[in-house]
Amino acid sequence: MKIPFFRSVFTKMIFALSVSFLIIISISFLYIYGSVRDSMKEKTDSEKIQxxxxxxxxxxxxxxxxxxxxxxxxxxxxxxxxxxxxxxxxxxxxxxxxxxxxxxxxxxxxxxxxxxxxxxxxxxxxxxxxxxxxxxxxxxxxxxxxxxxxxxxxxxxxxxxxxxxxxxxxxxxxxxxxxxxxxxxxxxxxxxxxxxxxxxxxxxxxxxxxxxxxxxxxxxxxxxxxxxxxxxxxxxxxxxxxxxxxxxxxxxxxxxxxxxxxxxxxxxxxxxxxxxxxxxxxxxxxxxxxxxxxxLKDIKDIQIVFRIAVIAVAVFSVFFTIFWVRYITSPLTDTVEAMKCMENGMLGITLPQRTKSRDEIGLLVTQFNQMSQKIMQLVEENTKMEENKREMEIKMLKSQMNPHFLYNTLNTIKWMAIMKGEDSIVDCTTALGDLLQPLYRDNRTFWSLENEKNYIVSYGKIMNYRYGEKVSLRMDFGEVLYDAKIPKFVLQPIVENAFLYGVSEKEENTIITITAWQEAEDLFLRISDNGEGLEEEKLTELRDSLHETQETNHIGISNVHQRIQLLYGPSYGLEIDSIKELGFSVTMRLPFELT
Missing domain, CATH: 3.30.450.20 (PAS domain)
Structure with a gap:
């Protein structure tokens, strides 16, 4: 579509520059005329007073x-x-x-x-x-x-x-x-x-x-x-x-x-x-x-001179503006024509660099050429990505067989242990199967607090085989909260952190306690242990890591906090408390919703 002359940038620029010249000249004339006028009146007054x-x-x-x-x-x-x-x-x-x-x-x-x-x-x-x-x-x-x-x-x-x-x-x-x-x-x-x-x-x-x-x-x-x-x-x-x-x-x-x-x-x-x-x-x-x-009779000659000057400068400015605007806008016109060609499917078009100028117009031509080449490159890369995507979908369909195979293998080991009478191996493989099953059978982002509790119980069984009777896991959930909706696997990283860092090197047993309660429209979950706890300096670093992307040993806690805030907003998340030699606790705040 051809742009009408009166709507073109060329016409608008000529009009704008011409009007600007006239306004500047007119204001200058009025200012000088006013100054001369006031000066002559003041001089007349001074002479009259004398x-x-x-x-x-x-x-x-x-x-x-x-x-x-x-x-x-x-x-x-x-x-x-x-x-x-x-x-x-x-x-x-x-x-x-x-x-x-x-x-x-x-x-x-x-x-x-x-x-x-x-x-x-x-x-x-x-x-x-x-x-x-x-x-x-x-x-x-x-x-x-x-x-x-x-x-x-x-x-x-x-x-x-x-x-x-x-x-x-x-x-x-x-x-x-x-x-x-x-x-x-x-x-x-x-x-x-x-x-x-x-x-x-x-x-x-x-x-x-x-x-x-x-x-x-x-x-x-x-x-x-x-x-x-x-x-x-x-x-x-x-x-x-x-x-x-x-x-x-x-x-x-x-x-x-x-x-x-x-x-x-x-x-x-x-x-x-x-x-x-x-x-x-x-x-x-x-x-x-x-x-x-x-x-002001003597100023009339000045008025005539200024009027002639305004007319002369106006005519000159119009001709100069036309020449200069045409010189500036010609690359823009070429760019518009090239974009029309690209719209019709002619990709990879480049414009000739008429001048070596590094001004905005020259930069525009350069950037257009780079954009045109980049679009061509992206189209080619997108075509390749679509092909690779189809190949990956085929591979993913094939790879879905692996979790089934692992789960079936665990069942085989479980039955072999039953036949051998190895009850501990049976319990361990059963718990591991319970952990793997939600990973490939349940695609939900949220589930109930009861599902999370059962998942943590299975995880606790496996960890007890590692630490023995030295660590015990206790849960204090009221049944009225079992239907509360929470993000899937939200407790496991924090419980894992308690097992890894909360188990005391002393002889006394470590108790990991998980409690849940409701306050108004919010659900609170607290995971605490009676382990060694953290010093004040390390506790401050851990709290700061919740809001930053810095590396820490407790990366699971930071990920959970950021995940909650992405889901619910900055009003929700984790609060950490710890006293050296007395233990460590993490309080989780979520909106109370039912599944």
Whole structure:
């Protein structure tokens, strides 16, 4: 059967290698691209932070100038007298207000970025001045939105120093007075400072032109606003300064808000990289939003180069893979064809060794040739073995006559001894016949405990003719156990061991005792003698021999133990005990079963 092309090893190897090449190249590209990308973002952040350090310094300078302006105005007698009102009559009050307005005009002249100055006292007096007009208001309800939100609403009389606010325009400081003249909206950044005189409090507000304030930190972005945007938010996340006036007053999420202890923080949101830089000024945060495309514009050339490289390497890898896989798989193809021939009965086929390579393919061809020759040899040997087997079966049929002949011969000797009156020879040959009879007449692997007992009795008679009255064999079997099933001839090797090694050289007689009992689901058989026993060292060696294949003088015991475990498992077998000069015993454990 011909293997389809798409199922062949050749196709699978080409596909696997090609895909592997592409995966490795793609992962390498992604790793390098990611490293370069992260490096460029880190470099951009570092450059921005250095730039922001200088911009923050510029803002701090402005903050210091505004602080000096507030101190200058507070130091004027006119302002301090107006904190709690004037006791010298209306003329005195008019003079003080005029003096304060003149001082405000000087500030406008010296500091062009100051758009307006507002003064509020607790007696409902409001003095508002800008570069075009001076406004005097004695109505608390006409003080404007800024006063209502930041002074009246929050009680901004506590503490000293300047506090900054953003998001307000000129109309927020006197709605009626300014709107009536349809003046152009001017956005402010406002600095508010409380003024104290005894129990009285007044507030001085310096309004700075938002465009001027924004230019301090945003002059570069103003020319190229579509690429990067920098703005400032207050401690609540509200935008207080932005090139795009429509953004002023909008709020940002909490992650934008930073304090000076936190340090700068960078994160990505959408396609923007956001840098949040905390300022000394009033807990505000300078925020820079830069499109990732701007940061990574220089990496586009690298992307193009890598894409071309990936395509080139992919094409090269496919052609190289096809050539190399064809070179590797050609011996495999030959091997498959040869195996098909062997399947059809063409044995002994060998493949040509195209190369002297000792790699896996070369080894495969070599091993196939050896296998083919070996199969041919095994087939020939199997044919010869079948012939030899038939010959041995014929010989075995003939050899079965030998045990019959031996048994019949023993019977002849037995009858001759009877005729001669030799009773001992009669008993001995009878016992030997009883031993030989199960060997060729009974092919069972198991028999009853009673059969084993009778077999041991016959064996004991023969051994008694050798040792005389010096050895006696005793059996303590309850008749209820006679039908217990045990392996055939399992006791004879252990009894033989007792006769060979248990007979004492002393004058006293040796007694070999065999006992049997049942415990739960197990049958126990114990063969013991009162012979010389074993020393502790030899006893340990004998116990170890039960689990090993080492040579010992008690090989019969080891064979019986291994035979029991093969039949019943490791939970069954023999246990050996012995005390020097007191005797030797073997306890056999078998599962209790009936025949």
């Amino acid at each position: 730039n922001f350090n200088q911009l923050e310094h510029n803002i701090d300078i402005l903050s210091g100038e505004v602080e000096l302006i507030t101190r200058r105005l507070i130091s004027e007698t006119a302002l301090t007298d107006l904190v709690f009102g004037v006791d010298g009559g209306n003329d005195r009050e008019v003079v003080l207000k005029a003096d304060l307005f003149r001082e405000m005009e000087k500030v406008f002249t010296e500091y062009t970025y100051v758009e307006s100055i507002c003064f509020y006292n607790s007696d409902n007096l409001s003095l508002i001045a800008d570069k075009e007009q001076n406004i005097l208001i004695n109505d608390k309800d006409s003080r404007g939105r800024f006063y209502e939100e930041q002074i009246a609403g929050k009680g901004n009389g506590a503490g000293n120093g300047v506090k900054w606010y953003g998001g307000y325009i000129n109309s927020d400081f006197n709605i009626k007075a300014l709107k009536d003249e349809n003046r152009k909206e001017v956005y402010y950044v406002s600095a508010c400072r409380p003024v104290y005189w005894g129990a009285h409090t007044a507030w001085l507000v310096i309004n700075i032109n938002l465009d001027y304030f924004t230019d301090i930190y945003n002059s570069l972005e103003k020319e190229n606003i579509q690429l990067s945007t920098t703005y400032i938010i207050d401690e609540n996340g509200k935008v207080v300064s932005h090139l795009d006036k429509s953004e002023v007053g909008k709020r940002r999420e909490n992650q934008y808000i930073r304090n000076k202890n936190d340090g700068p923080f960078t994160f990505e949101e959408g396609d923007q990289q956001i840098l949040c830089y905390p300022l000394h000024l009033n807990g505000w945060t300078m925020v820079n939003e830069t499109p990732l495309s701007v940061i």
